[in-house]
Amino acid sequence: MTESAARPPHTAVTRKDVARYAGVSAAVVSYVVNRGPKNVSPATEARVREAISVLGYRPNAAARALKLGSSRLLGLVVPDTRNPFFTELAHAVEEEARALGYAVLMTNSDGTMDRERAHIRNLAARQVDGVLLASNLFDPDLGELQAASIPAVLLNTTRHAAGFATVGTDLRAGARAAVEHLIGHGHTSIALAMGSNVSGDTDGRELGWLDALAAAGLPEGPIVRSLFTRDGGYAAGKRLLASAGQPTAVFASSDMQAVGILRALNEAGVAVPGEMAMVSFDGSTDAEYCWPPLSTVKQPVREMAAAAVGALVGQRDPAGPAHIVIPSVLVVRRSCGCP
Known part of the structure; x- marks a missing residue:
């Protein structure tokens, strides 16, 4: 082999050039x-x-x-890349896909249905091998993917969708465990900071909060609804502080909301957990590095990613699409009142 086989600079190298250089066909x-x-x-x-x-x-x-009939590319649509939970989920999906020889094209719907639909159309046009969708809706429209014969898995969902594999955790059971833990600390007035969703359906976390209170014979505490963001949590915290009969504990439906609530409580001089205990939901890294560190219901991100990617590329569930539910885990730290 000699360097003379190399092509001039800035000229596209072809397979024939490689073959000539290596002395093969x-x-x-x-x-x-x-x-x-x-x-x-x-x-x-x-x-x-x-x-x-x-x-x-x-x-x-x-x-x-075109030759192989596969792009070795998966599409991923998440509602908010600023949310640490979805950032960690996307990272886990990418790692699982890479281990199976796939690359991932991630898109952000920014919490809007128009952008979610646009991303789905774009991914279908690119003929990706499959789409992982963490939708803004509990029951999204996947007609364009079906028309293009592109398989999809609904990720971070609590419901089964006909014709598609779905992967998520039990929001209701996780929320109930969180509120029961606060009740175990002696709290009888527990508020709910609930994030808003596009569909308007009742979220499983709200149902779990209600389940725990009803089982303990406790009245419903105040509900403050806001966005699943730090700003949303900050506004919710201010409304909680202004409400009559201020509760002694709050369950926040996301870690990001809880971070915002913590700021509002700190600004008002309300001690956590001494005057207001808190448990949140998601189990993102942010929850561990707040002060006080947040007790949180941790969603099984790696397990969810492995199940979703496996279902999408045909590694699991040979009998057909299924709803895969992976249990969450209550991680206890200081914000609930535990040592």
């Missing part, structure tokens, strides 16, 4: 790049890979996808 280069369908001896593969490295060859991804 173009078909052998294809076998190495695509890892099949025929085996290549280790010595020959080493020569081809050296040629690829020296020449700077980059396979045409679109042509390769």
Whole structure:
């Protein structure tokens, strides 16, 4: 092999150039790049890979996808990339997909249905191998994906969707465990800071809060509704402080809301957990590094990502689409009153 086989600078390197440099056929280069369908001896593969490295060859991804019938690309739609929970979920999805040889194209719907639909159309047009959707709705419209014969998995959902695999945790059971923990500390007036959703359906976390209070024979505490954001939590905290018969504990439906509530309480000089105990939901890294650290219901991010990616690429559930529910875990820290 000689350097004279290399092409001039700024000229696209082709598979034939690699073959000429390595002293093999173009078909052998294809076998190495695509890892099949025929085996290549280790010595020959080493020569081809050296040629690829020296020449700077980059396979045409679109042509390769057309030939193989697969883009090896998955689409991911999440409602808010600023939310640490969805950031951690996206990271886990990317890691699981990479282990199976797939790349992930992540998009952010910013909590709006118009943008969610636009992302779905765009991903369908790119002919991705599948879509993982953490929707703004409990029951989203997936007609465009069905029309394009692109499989989808609904991620971070509590309901089964006909024809699609769904993966999530039991919001209602997790919320009930959180509120029961606060009741165990002796609290009889427990507020709910509930995030708003596009569909207007009653969220499982609200139902779990109601379940725990009813089982203990306690009256419903005040409910403050706001966005699933730090700003939303801050506004909710201010409304809680202004409400008559201020509660002694609050269950926040997301860690981000809880962070905002903490700020409002701190500004008002309300001690946490001495004067107001708190448990939140999600189990993001932010919850661990607040002060005081937040007791939180941790969603099983890695397990959810593994189940969703596995279902999407056909590694699981050979009998057909299923609803996969992965239990959450109550992580106890200082904000609830525990040592």
